[in-house]
Amino acid sequence: MLKVRGLTKKYGDTEVVRGLDLTVRRGECFGLLGPNGAGKTTTLRLLLGLVEPDGGSIELAGIAVPQRAREARMKVGVVPQMDNLDPDFSVRENLLAYGRYFGMSKAAVTARVPELLDFAGLASKADAQIAQLSGGMKRRLTLARALVHDPDILFLDEPTTGLDPQARHLIWQGLRRLINAGKTIVLTTHFMDEAERLTDRLAILDHGRVVVEGAPRALIETHIEPAVVEVFGEGLTDWTSQHAADLCQRFETVGETLFCYTSTPDIVIDALKHAPALRYLHRPSNLEDVFLKLTGRDLRD
Amino acid sequence: MNPLFRLPRLSTRFIPVWQRNYLVWKKLAIPSILGNLADPMLYMLGLGYGLGSLLPDVGGMPYLTFLAAGTVAYSTMNAATFEVLYSSFSRMHVQRTWDAILNAPMTLDDVMLGELTWAASKSLLSGVAILAVIWGLGLYGNFWMTLWIIPVVALVGFCFGGMGLVMNAVSPSYDFFLYYFTLVITPMVLLCGVFFPVSQLPAAVQSVSAWLPLTHAIDLARPLVVGNIPDNIALHVIALLVYGSLGYIVALALTRRRLLK
Numbered sequence: 001m002l003k004v005r006g007l008t009k010k011y012g013d014t015e016v017v018r019g020l021d022l023t024v025r026r027g028e029c030f031g032l033l034g035p036n037g038a039g040k041t042t043t044l045r046l047l048l049g050l051v052e053p054d055g056g057s058i059e060l061a062g063i064a065v066p067q068r069a070r071e072a073r074m075k076v077g078v079v080p081q082m083d084n085l086d087p088d089f090s091v092r093e094n095l096l097a098y099g100r101y102f103g104m105s106k107a108a109v110t111a112r113v114p115e116l117l118d119f120a121g122l123a124s125k126a127d128a129q130i131a132q133l134s135g136g137m138k139r140r141l142t143l144a145r146a147l148v149h150d151p152d153i154l155f156l157d158e159p160t161t162g163l164d165p166q167a168r169h170l171i172w173q174g175l176r177r178l179i180n181a182g183k184t185i186v187l188t189t190h191f192m193d194e195a196e197r198l199t200d201r202l203a204i205l206d207h208g209r210v211v212v213e214g215a216p217r218a219l220i221e222t223h224i225e226p227a228v229v230e231v232f233g234e235g236l237t238d239w240t241s242q243h244a245a246d247l248c249q250r251f252e253t254v255g256e257t258l259f260c261y262t263s264t265p266d267i268v269i270d271a272l273k274h275a276p277a278l279r280y281l282h283r284p285s286n287l288e289d290v291f292l293k294l295t296g297r298d299l300r301d
Numbered sequence: 302m303n304p305l306f307r308l309p310r311l312s313t314r315f316i317p318v319w320q321r322n323y324l325v326w327k328k329l330a331i332p333s334i335l336g337n338l339a340d341p342m343l344y345m346l347g348l349g350y351g352l353g354s355l356l357p358d359v360g361g362m363p364y365l366t367f368l369a370a371g372t373v374a375y376s377t378m379n380a381a382t383f384e385v386l387y388s389s390f391s392r393m394h395v396q397r398t399w400d401a402i403l404n405a406p407m408t409l410d411d412v413m414l415g416e417l418t419w420a421a422s423k424s425l426l427s428g429v430a431i432l433a434v435i436w437g438l439g440l441y442g443n444f445w446m447t448l449w450i451i452p453v454v455a456l457v458g459f460c461f462g463g464m465g466l467v468m469n470a471v472s473p474s475y476d477f478f479l480y481y482f483t484l485v486i487t488p489m490v491l492l493c494g495v496f497f498p499v500s501q502l503p504a505a506v507q508s509v510s511a512w513l514p515l516t517h518a519i520d521l522a523r524p525l526v527v528g529n530i531p532d533n534i535a536l537h538v539i540a541l542l543v544y545g546s547l548g549y550i551v552a553l554a555l556t557r558r559r560l561l562k
Contacts, residue, residue: 011562048404050403050404050561051561051562070406070407070408071406073404073405073406074406076404078404080397080400080401080404082397084396084397084398084400084401085401086321086325086396086398086401087396088325088328088396089324089325093324097317097321097324098401098405100317100320100321101317101318101402101405101406101407102405102406103314103317103406145401
């Protein structure tokens with residue numbers, strides 16, 4: 001469905017995308033993860049043919065991009081990072097106007113509107129103005145708008161950033177329905193739980209390159225110890241220097257917290273019982289641990 | 302060649318963009334018409350009657366007629382300029398409507414052609430409204446001749462729409478547009494024969510005026526109001542077409558650099 005080989009893009013002297021290879025299969029939900037400035041949004045813009053690459057090849061739905069980007073975009077629905085619904089139109093009019101940009105007849109779009117509103121849970125808001133919608137409703141409408149021409153593949157750029165948990169869960173439900181209906185999805189996200197929940201496979205990008213690629217569970221199993229004990233409290237420094245190296249397979253201190261990665265958390269917890277001033281949190285390791293291990297803890301802004 | 306400066310590829314795909322603007326305008330048509338038309342009309346009638354009663358014939362015609370012919374062009378220029386400056390900028394920069402459209406199988410060439418044709422359409426309405434006043438007050442020489450003013454007005458709208466899109470492409474915010482009005486539009490109004498004949502200006506200024514698009518617009522519109530065939534029709538038409546097309550081409554390149562890099 002999507003095949004990217006050796007993609008590069010430079011802005012001035014900065015290489016934003018540096019030899020990117022990606023393959024997304026039909027019906028798959030694929031995640032693009034990475035810290036700010038890793039090149040996620042630029043990659044999406046390159047895939048849509050909105051930006052000319054400096055090198056490499058892109059094939060989207062079997063169509064070469066950017067050479068035939070216009071044809072390729074007929075098969076793609078896009079949910080951008082920032083809402084850009086048309087504030088001068090009502091909910092229904094937004095869908096009608098957007099369908100026209102795909103060359104659809106008024107009758108064809110009108111026929112699809114009820115189904116799309118239903119999908120977005122906005123059937124009762126058909127004639128509402130955009131300013132009256134909540135953030136979650138706007139996102140759902142943007143998602144419905146991206147489906148107006150019944151695309152084969154969907155690009156979502158941070159679809160749930162800025163939403164409350166209820167609204168996020170609604171978006172996830174919608175995306176699951178699309179996955180079940182056989183749509184191919186490419187999404188970027190900062191939320192590891194979102195990636196773990198939704199994606200079949202994901203790639204972690206950093207400095208314009210794929211650092212690692214695979215199924216979320218497989219990545220956790222191969223790249224990180226199964227459990228994490230986070231330790232914090234009075235006397236942490238002493239405890240760390242005395243015990244951490246013996247008890248943890250791998251550890252790091254970040255600020256006032258020790259992250260102890262281990263396959264035998266019970267031993268660590270037993271040892272902590274002798275240090276009552278310290279508190280701890282024991283949890284299974286997750287994608288975020290993989291992410292932080294591979295991309296580091298430095299801020300990227 | 303740098304892809305930013307590729308020549309425009311025109312197609313009928315601009316129509317949905319035009320239609321989008323038309324549908325939004327339709328919702329607010331009445332206040333929009335009033336806002337767009339009342340102002341030039343008040344100036345024209347106020348100055349035309351008030352100042353006109355103190356003056357002998359100007360340029361061989363009553364001052365009100367002289368001013369009305371200038372106002373057709375001036376009002377069209379203003380309407381087109383406002384549309385591609387403030388309204389297009391809102392759609393491009395503030396509402397990000399262009400970004401949404403560009404995710405569909407549309408190119409910036411289509412979007413900006415839609416904006417340009419829309420600005421020309423909207424300014425056509427402004428020009429024709431002034432023309433209607435000219436008809437109503439009987440300020441014309443030959444009615445059938447005045448119908449030629451309609452295509453002239455469309456051309457003037459195209460010309461100033463194209464020029465204004467360049468400003469839209471380079472502007473960081475709404476405030477920037479003030480420079481364009483202060484440095485380009487207002488001087489043009491004073492130099493191109495809207496309120497008084499260009500022949501009143503010093504010779505050096507007259508030779509500058511001859512190059513300005515509003516002069517070409519008025520040189521076409523004023524004889525048509527009085528009932529004469531304009532001189533050098535081809536020159537004026539080509540000048541307006543060149544200003545508008547060059548504006549569109551340059552604006553497209555600059556906007557590509559702004560949005561698609």
